Amino acid sequence: MSHKIxxxxxxxxxxxxxxxxxxALIAQTAAPEKKAEKSQTVTGCLQKGDEAGEFSxxxxxxxxxxxxxxxxxxxxxxxxxxxxxxxxxxETKAEEKKEGQVENAGSKMEYADLTVTSLKMVSESCSK
Numbered sequence: 001m002s003h004k005i006x007x008x009x010x011x012x013x014x015x016x017x018x019x020x021x022x023x024a025l026i027a028q029t030a031a032p033e034k035k036a037e038k039s040q041t042v043t044g045c046l047q048k049g050d051e052a053g054e055f056s057x058x059x060x061x062x063x064x065x066x067x068x069x070x071x072x073x074x075x076x077x078x079x080x081x082x083x084x085x086x087x088x089x090x091e092t093k094a095e096e097k098k099e100g101q102v103e104n105a106g107s108k109m110e111y112a113d114l115t116v117t118s119l120k121m122v123s124e125s126c127s128k
Contacts, residue, residue, distance in 0.1 A: 038087065043083040043122065044060060045058060046074065046078055046082050049067070059111075064109065065113070065114045066114065072084075072119045074116060077119060080121050081121070081126050082120065082122055084116045085117060085118045089112075089115050
């Protein structure tokens, strides 16, 4: 009897190991890949946003962008015509829904959010 159990274990252990290895490989390859952040440049009039640390810019194409930055002092350029460059950020569905409700209340639709990495002042005043 113990000979049969040993023979069965000897056959099942390699099968079990192969099964677990294939599951581990599938789990590694199925992990979602993060999309590379896209660099974007927008020129327009820099304005204060709805919340502290938030700013917005309406580009020459009419799109309004939400701006944030930890490296560029955006508050020093409110009311100036500027060109900002940064990476677009993606929000979760819950954040989009919450922000959409706030924006609809303010009646301005934001095209996307931009984390600003550089700013160039074009003019000290915005042309209207």
